[in-house]
Amino acid sequence: MSRVTLVSFDIDGTLEVGEPPGIVPVALVREAKRRGYVVGSCSDRPIGFQRALWERLRIAVDFTVLKHHLGDVRTQFVATAYYHIGDTEVDAFYANAAGFSFLRADPETRRLWPSDLFAPPPDGHRS
Numbered sequence: 001m002s003r004v005t006l007v008s009f010d011i012d013g014t015l016e017v018g019e020p021p022g023i024v025p026v027a028l029v030r031e032a033k034r035r036g037y038v039v040g041s042c043s044d045r046p047i048g049f050q051r052a053l054w055e056r057l058r059i060a061v062d063f064t065v066l067k068h069h070l071g072d073v074r075t076q077f078v079a080t081a082y083y084h085i086g087d088t089e090v091d092a093f094y095a096n097a098a099g100f101s102f103l104r105a106d107p108e109t110r111r112l113w114p115s116d117l118f119a120p121p122p123d124g125h126r127s
Contacts, residue, residue: 005117006038006079008063008070008095010086011045011053014105022087022105026057031118038062038077042070042084042094067091071098083117 009015009029014022032039040063041050050064063073067090074082084095087105095102103113 003081004036004038004077004079005032005081006073006077006083007032007117008040008042008073008082008084008100010067010084010088010091010105011041011043011050013087014085014091017053017057023107023110024085024105026059028118029057029059033059035118038079040064040073042067042073042086067094070094070100074098074100 009024010018010022012018012022013020015024015029016022016026029039039059040061041054042065043050044067045053047064047066054061054064063076065073070084071094082098082100083103084091084098084100085103085105086092086095092102092104103109
């Protein structure tokens, strides 16, 4: 059985392209996709805005949902780990309610994220 990780990204205050900009570079989203993770966005922004953003960035995401529907993502995708990266208590609330691990997108807590989440495997092989 393959190990699948799912990562949900908030947009505003989280991604560098958000309004306001956050600490998460678009390159990190690309790295998650490259690693084979299930990736998408969970935001207050309308679904159409989210889809247009990913299209503009040329990243094929697996889902786009409003924050209060994060639990639906968990029922749609079977994964061994579920993460939501966001910058607010609202993000934390919906992540926890949906059974996701919440990763706060701020410089001080970034160092507390799982070290292997976006790091290359030690043997140089991709997962």
